[in-house]
Amino acid sequence: EAREVSKHFPVRIGAGRTAVVRAVEDATLALQPGRIVALVGESGSGKTTLARLLARFYPPTSGEIRLRGKAVRGKERDYHRDVQLIFQDPFGSLNPLHRVRYNLERALRLHHGVRARAELNRRVLELLDRVSLSPADQFVDKFPHELSGGQRQRVVIARALAVEPKVLLGDEPISMLDVSIRLEMLNLLDRLRTEDGLALLYITHDIASARYLCDDIVVMYAGRMVEGGPKDDVIASPLHPYTKLLIDSSPDPDRIGGDRDALFDSTAEDLGEPPSLIDPPSGCRFHPRCPFAMDVCKTAVPPRTELPNGQWTHCWLQQEETR
Ligand code: SF4
Numbered sequence: 001e002a003r004e005v006s007k008h009f010p011v012r013i014g015a016g017r018t019a020v021v022r023a024v025e026d027a028t029l030a031l032q033p034g035r036i037v038a039l040v041g042e043s044g045s046g047k048t049t050l051a052r053l054l055a056r057f058y059p060p061t062s063g064e065i066r067l068r069g070k071a072v073r074g075k076e077r078d079y080h081r082d083v084q085l086i087f088q089d090p091f092g093s094l095n096p097l098h099r100v101r102y103n104l105e106r107a108l109r110l111h112h113g114v115r116a117r118a119e120l121n122r123r124v125l126e127l128l129d130r131v132s133l134s135p136a137d138q139f140v141d142k143f144p145h146e147l148s149g150g151q152r153q154r155v156v157i158a159r160a161l162a163v164e165p166k167v168l169l170g171d172e173p174i175s176m177l178d179v180s181i182r183l184e185m186l187n188l189l190d191r192l193r194t195e196d197g198l199a200l201l202y203i204t205h206d207i208a209s210a211r212y213l214c215d216d217i218v219v220m221y222a223g224r225m226v227e228g229g230p231k232d233d234v235i236a237s238p239l240h241p242y243t244k245l246l247i248d249s250s251p252d253p254d255r256i257g258g259d260r261d262a263l264f265d266s267t268a269e270d271l272g273e274p275p276s277l278i279d280p281p282s283g284c285r286f287h288p289r290c291p292f293a294m295d296v297c298k299t300a301v302p303p304r305t306e307l308p309n310g311q312w313t314h315c316w317l318q319q320e321e322t323r
Contacts, residue, residue, distance in 0.1 A: 001030045005063035007049050011278070019278045023049040025223045026063070031167055031199035036190070038210030038231070039203045040246065041220035044274050047203045050220070051171045054201065055085040067167075081111050084160040088172035090152035094144040100128070100155050101140045107162035127158040131188060150181040157188070167199045168192070174209065186213045207250040211235055219243045222274050222285040224301075229311030239305075239313035242286050284316065292317055 007024040024046040031037055039047050053060050056072065056079055065072045072079050087093050094103055104124045108114040114123065128136035131154040144152055153173060160168060170189065174182040190213060193200045204210050210217055211231060218228035219242065227240040238244040275281055281288050287297040296316050305318040 001066040002027050002050065002054060002060075003064045003066060004028055005050070005053055005060045005065065007046075007053055007058070008061045013278070021277045022223055022280055023277055024053065024060075027053075027220075027225055029054075029201075029218060029225070029228075031201055033166070033197045033199050034193055035216065036193055036200040036202055036214040037216045037218060038214035039201060039218050039220060040205070040207050040210050042205055042274050044222070044277065045220040046223040046277075047220055048171055049223075051085060051169045051201065051203055054167075054169055055083055056080065057085075081163050082165055083167040083169065084163055084165040085169045085171060086153075086156055086160055086173050089176055090149055090156050091144075091176070093156045094152060096144050099141050099143055100124075100147075103155065103159050104128075104162050107159050111163045123162070127162055128155075130161060130192075131155070131158045132184075133158070149177050150185065153177060153185060154188070157192075161192070161196075165198065167201070169201045169203070171203045172205070173202070175204070175206070182209065183212075189213065207235075207246050211250075219246065222280055223277050224285055224314065226286065226315070227311070227313040229307070230309065233307075233309050233311045237311075239307075239311060239318055240286075240315045241290050241292055241317075243313075284314070 005024060005027045006022075009021045009023060010018050011021055013019045027046070027050055029037070029039075029050070039050065041047050052058060054065060056065065056076075067079060067082060101124055104127055105120050108120060108123055114120055124140060125136040128134065128139055133139045133151060133154050139147070139151070139155075144155070147155065173189070174185045177185060186209060189200060189202065192198055202210065202214055214231055216229060217231050217234045219226050219234075219240065221242045227234060227238065227243045234243065235247055238247055275285060275288065281298075283299045284290070284293070284297040284302050287293040290297065294316060300316075302314040302316045302319065304312055304314055306312045
């Protein structure tokens with residue numbers, strides 16, 4: 001769980017000058033066993049920073065990360081076992097000098113103290129089988145360069161599963177894969193959350209795949225969460241103008257299984273440039289691009305408005321409507 005988490009990075013902007021990148025601001029998010037939350041937004045919206053905060057790659061500037069109701073501080077080994085992050089790039093996630101076997105055995109040794117050769121063999125083959133790399137004995141002694149992108153990403157997922165996590169954070173896990181195997185990977189993630197009761201955060205710029213996989217959607221824009229709630233409600237009746245723009249720019253869900261290429265090629269990158277996070281717009285960060293912007297939007301951050309169906313947003317329009 002992230003509670004009002006912010007992350008600011010100091011950066012050099014030349015000639016001895018520094019500035020602050022406000023990458024994530026006041027993010028609140030909860031993950032639950034067996035449910036998938038999609039975190040959707042353009043590049044530079046803060047989704048990857050939030051994933052890294054949740055994985056404790058670095059501490060938040062303010063706010064709190066919690067696991068099972070307890071605040072997490074410092075580098076706790078148990079936390080890194082319970083929460084695993086899968087990166088976008090399966091090519092860079094595996095050491096090219098090591099065979100598949102080594103990558104999986106290392107995780108089993110480090111996190112579970114498995115030493116016996118027979119036990120390591122058995123568990124490695126079982127893991128490969130779980131991610132549908134079968135027959136497993138044909139993959140176990142391969143090097144990463146001998147595998148396709150999809151196969152490499154399956155090995156990365158198997159390595160994460162070796163640790164037996166409770167939470168899986170997938171940072172654009174299908175975006176670098178061939179369009180033809182993206183649907184298979186989404187189905188694999190869906191199966192794992194059902195079989196293992198994993199809490200899954202699926203980070204993507206592609207609202208169509210989020211719509212296909214997740215239970216809930218959270219939308220980020222320029223470092224802030226702007227809307228969230230049950231997938232069907234957010235997609236059928238978006239509250240925030242930016243969410244509406246995202247949905248309008250994505251293909252029709254009825255085309256799932258039909259024109260799959262178009263579906264998984266959809267992208268939020270077509271929506272124009274997001275603002276700089278060094279000097280983000282005041283008030284609502286979306287106001288320079290919003291057709292409904294009012295004076296208040298330029299000066300004050302919109303508070304959260306919640307609906308009885310669990311949908312919520314940060315937009316002054318909704319505040320006006322609920323008055
Ligand atoms: Fe548009 Fe104002 Fe709502 Fe921001 S708060 S999305 S500027 S109407």
